[in-house]
Amino acid sequence: MSTTQSPLTVHQFAMRFSSTPRGARLARRLCGHRLDAWGIPYGTDTHDVITLVAAELCANAVRHGHVAGRDFHVLLTATPATGTVRIEVTDTRGERLPHLPTTQRDDRDGGRGLLLVEALADRWGWTPRADGGPGKTVWAQCTAPHLA
Template sequence: MLKANTLPDEGVRLPSTPRGARLARRFAVRRMREWGFPPASDTSCTVALLVAELASNAVRHGRVPGRDFRLRITVEVPTRTIRIEVSDAREGRLPVRPPNPSAEDETGRGLLLVELLATRWGVAPRAPVGKTVWAEVAAGPCD
């Protein structure tokens, strides 16, 4: 189903709330289905989990009252690379890989999951304010 060189996504603005993070995951699964990746496929599940973690972090750590966050997903068809970008309006508080959490820790595993699932990930400044945390995934075959 992937036909063009790049399948863009203009992105979607979502409220910086737990509900917004849930909607981001649903949006990602729907977009993946449109691109030929069924919801139960490995690629769709990986993208959904990455979006859930990045959106949750944007809501929890990047929230600025009264400001939304933005989700954008693109596919680079020749390389079959899916890029996820989650942008928030908060400057500073850049994500860093946390130390290995202990078994008793209730948080601190999200970026470890991103690191394990993504081919690569990083953070970039966002104009005019804020930051974009991105992750890339090598797409498997369309099921």
């Protein structure tokens, strides 16, 4: 007997991570692992793009959304019917909203993460935290044409 997945199957991965650089690295690695398990193999352009977008959103949650003692949450959703992957990263700092830099100095470290997200994702944005708690969710959506 062979097992086949319905084209309507939606894959989801959700987890909380410590709001630290180590937590952001772990989130990136686990997102990459899930993508591979869902049929977006390591080393493909699609995998690399989605993993980079997830890494940037997680790094921003740690750098700009950190509140002492509070974690950030990642929700990764792959929808084969639409050929898309959505990355949502929720932090607990609602007063610092994401925006693209209006000017860029070449000598400054950082500040380019959302520019990468803007360039690589098909769409991105933010919403207030869905459960009504403090914070926000920053999301990005990427095309994954061979998603199974």
